[in-house]
Structure formats: structure tokens, C-alpha cells
């Protein structure tokens with residue numbers, strides 16, 4: 001318990017808040033790496049995931065590639081890429097590693113969102129004379145949005161946790177405290193850094209949880225007026241209730 | 246007029262849904278396709294708007310081979326109403342109804358006006374315009390489906406068991422409403438059902454189908470009832486049993502019509518009014 005107290009004291013020490021190596025700057029770096037990697041992941045994975053979800057083709061290939069990407073050890077990949085690109089290009093190497101980590105979750109969210117849309121609705125949209133693009137943009141994408149945001153949410157958390165590694169190639173972020181703590185055996189710093197990462201992850205998770213909820217289209221959420229604060233995937237229980245009724 | 250000429254449909258998995266169908270569907274009338282489950286009714290319907298492409302044979306609408314028409318354009322001028330309504334759950338009632346006019350570029354104000362008028366046409370309270378489909382009853386959803394089918398004022402209206410999912414009372418209401426509408430609109434309606442009573446009620450022409458969409462008989466309800474073409478047809482329409490096999494029984498000087506079980510179905514009166 002004293003170690004915790006020391007870690008908390010370390011976080012709130014004047015030097016952390018205002019000094020030369022302030023927490024705010026590290027949090028900023030950490031968030032920046034996370035958001036950039038998340039954006040790049042989305043740029044790659046959303047179009048591919050939508051294509052898979054809409055056409056129903058290529059799912060197996062995507063699943064196995066995503067599985068392989070998930071299995072890559074991030075630290076090893078980061079080391080290799082930094083050596084290959086040169087230490088001057090470390091930010092690029094780190095971003096690539098984080099993107100590799102983020103893409104599978106976003107991809108899964110994107111195609112699962114499309115696949116979850118009632119096939120009858122899609123069929124009716126096509127029968128009315130919507131083009132494939134109109135079906136994707138006006139029907140499948142809005143109805144699949146909550147699941148896509150769910151995918152972004154888990155990608156964000158994975159990247160955020162792994163962004164600790166940025167410190168190992170001299171890029172800062174909250175990992176720097178842990179790295180230094182280990183090297184210098186300053187356990188209050190190490191634990192303080194870890195607490196900050198956990199707190200940041202909780203905040204980011206909460207923000208995405210809110211977005212996920214807001215993304216449920218009005219007509220769909222209208223079915224489940226009952227507030228259920230522990231609902232993670234808004235779409236799934238809604239469809240489940242539908243099916244049961 | 247819609248004309249099927251030697252139309253065959255085999256699905257990629259080898260299922261033969263329609264084999265060598267010849268059928269003429271006259272304009273401005275209601276043609277009802279009726280037959281047991283899996284006999285190919287939906288497939289026939291969906292070949293008209295190219296949701297399904299025929300394996301061989303030709304389908305013509307007013308002389309144009311549908312295979313030569315662009316599917317999206319073709320579908321936008323054909324109304325389609327389906328059993329499970331297929332309404333867009335994230336769009337309000339009004340938006341659902343005018344989806345296609347909006348896709349065709351109709352300005353919003355004009356579309357709103359049109360949508361509200363269509364709600365009147367199908368007997369929906371205008372107050373429901375801003376609801377979502379999930380906030381409507383099954384019968385109301387079906388009416389929205391019909392309104393949406395009518396939104397581009399199509400010559401052809403395809404209806405695939407549109408009243409299959411509602412209770413008998415609402416179903417009767419919707420049937421009456423459709424007949425009322427058809428009197429004024431005079432669309433070429435192709436209506437699919439497996440309920441022979443519904444077929445006889447709504448159809449100017451009734452087509453009784455066997456497996457693989459083989460036409461067992463085609464004619465007006467009167468013709469079919471009076472002269473079933475085969476044992477299959479008389480079985481299907483229940484000519485020898487239930488409420489169609491009626492007999493006249495004399496009781497105390499008045500003539501009572503009874504069904505096969507001897508339960509009274511009505512009395513016989515003189516005069517030639519009615520049909």
C-alpha cells in the first residue's frame with residue numbers, strides 16, 4: 001500500500017505536473033501516437049472491411065491475415081523495423097507496429113457491422129433500385145456503425161497499451177516512466193507511469209463507449225428504451241431482444 | 246403486360262425453381278400466383294425486376310426484354326412490397342415511403358408532400374410520419390410497405406405475401422384496402438400468396454402453380470372453381486371439402502346452405518344481384 005501511496009505522490013509531485021518532464025506532455029505524446037495509428041488503421045481497414053462485409057467475399061483471407069498480424073510480437077517487430085528504417089525513422093517504425101496491431105480489430109468491426117445488418121433490409125433496398133454504393137452508404141454503414149466503433153474501441157485500447165514501447169526507441173510517451181523506473185529501480189515512478197496508462201485507457205474506453213452508444217441509429221435504439229448501463233455492444237442485445245420477441 | 250416465354254431458372258446449387266414457364270400477365274389487372282411453399286412464386290416475381298436473372302427464356306414488359314434493361318433503372322419503376330416489409334429501420338416512416346423518389350432527385354419539400362398524400366392513400370394517420378418502423382404495428386408497417394411500393398407511381402406492383410405476417414382481422418382489412426386502391430389505381434399487380442382464399446378474393450386472374458412453377462391452371466376465380474383442370478387443382482382449392490363443398494338443405498320450407506360437415510353457411514335467397 002505504501003508503494004501505491006508513493007506512486008500517487010510521484011504523479012502529483014510538482015515536478016511531474018510542471019517540471020521539465022511533465023506528465024501532460026507524455027500523455028499528449030502517448031495519445032498522439034495512439035490516434036495517428038488508429039486513424040491510419042481505419043483508413044486501411046474500414047474500406048477493406050466494408051468491401052468484405054458488402055460482398056461477402058474474402059472473409060477467410062482477412063480473418064487469417066488478421067490473426068497473423070495479431071500474433072506478431074510488437075517489441076520484436078519494432079526493433080526490426082527501427083533497424084531497417086534507421087533510428088531517425090523511429091516514429092514511422094512505431095506507427096507501422098501500432099497500425100499492424102490496430103488493423104485486425106477495426107477490420108473485424110467494419111465487416112461484422114455490415115454482416116449484422118438484416119439481409120431482408122438490404123434485399124429490399126436493392127429491390128427498390130438502390131445502387132450497390134447507395135446500399136453501402138445509406139443502409140449498411142449507418143446500421144453497422146456501432147459495431148465499427150466497437151472495433152475502433154478495442155483497436156484504440158490495444159494501441160494505447162502497446163504504445164508504451166515507443167519509449168524503447170526514444171520516442172517518449174508514458175512508457176518512458178516505466179522504462180526509466182526499471183532501469184533506475186525507482187518503483188514509485190514505474191508504478192506511477194503504469195497507473196497513468198491505466199487511467200488513460202479507462203478514459204479512452206469511456207469516450208468510445210459513449211460514441212458507440214450515440215452511433216446506434218434512432219429507429220434501432222427505439223426498440224430498447226430500457227436503459228441498460230452495462231450494454232457494451234448496443235446492436236447485439238437490441239437484435240437479440242428483437243429475435244426473442 | 247408482362248410476358249414469360251419458356252422461362253427457366255436453375256440456381257447455382259442446382260435447384261430447379263422454375264422450369265419452362267409460359268405466362269401472360271395482363272396490364273391493369275391483379276394476377277395472383279398461388280401455390281405451396283417452394284413452388285417458385287417468389288422466384289417468378291423477382292425475375293420481373295431482375296433481382297433474379299432467368300437461366301433461359303425471355304421476360305418482356307410491354308415488349309421490352311428485361312434482360313436488356315439496366316437493373317437499377319428497371320427496379321425504380323417497379324413497386325415491390327414484401328412479406329417482412331424490408332423497411333429501413335433507421336429511417337422514419339415518411340423517409341421510408343419516399344426513398345425512391347428522393348433517390349431520383351425529388352426535392353425534399355415535394356417528397357414530403359407526396360409522402361403524406363401516400364399515407365392518406367393507404368389509410369395511415371399522418372401523425373405516424375415521424376415514427377420509426379419499429380414503433381409501428383405489423384399492419385401499419387405493411388401499409389408503409391404498400392405506400393413505398395406506390396411512391397414512384399409505378400405501372401407494375403409486385404407483392405410477395407405482403408399480408409402474410411399479420412393477424413386475420415388486419416389481413417382482411419388490408420385486403421379490402423388493396424381492392425379499393427386497385428379500383429382507382431388500376432395497376433398491373435402481381436400478387437403472391439399461398440392462401441387460396443386470398444387468391445380468389447383479390448385476383449382478376451389466378452395462376453395455380455405446382456412444383457417448379459408448372460402452371461396447373463390459369464383463369465378467373467369463377468372458372469377455376471367451376472372447372473378445376475385437374476385433381477391437383479381441386480385438391481388445392483379444396484373443392485370437395487370444407488367451406489367450398491356446399492349443399493342445400495330444406496328446413497321448414499326455407500333453403501339453408503350447409504358445408505361438408507352439415508354446419509349452416511347461409512340461406513339461399515332469390516334474385517340475381519351480386520355475382
Ligand SMILES: Nc1ncnc2c1ncn2[C@@H]1O[C@H](COP(=O)(O)OP(=O)(O)OP(=O)(O)O)[C@@H](O)[C@H]1O
Pocket residue numbers: 256257258260261262280281282283284285286287288289439
Ligand atoms: N438463392 C437461391 N439459391 C438456391 N435455391 C433457391 C434460391 N432461392 C430459392 N431457391 C429454391 O427455389 C425454389 C423456389 O423458391 P421460391 O422462393 O421461389 O419459392 P416460393 O414459392 O416463393 O415459396 P414460399 O411460399 O415458401 O415463399 C425452392 O426450392 C427454393 O429452395
Ligand SMILES: [Mg+2]
Pocket residue numbers: 286287288405
Ligand atoms: Mg416466397
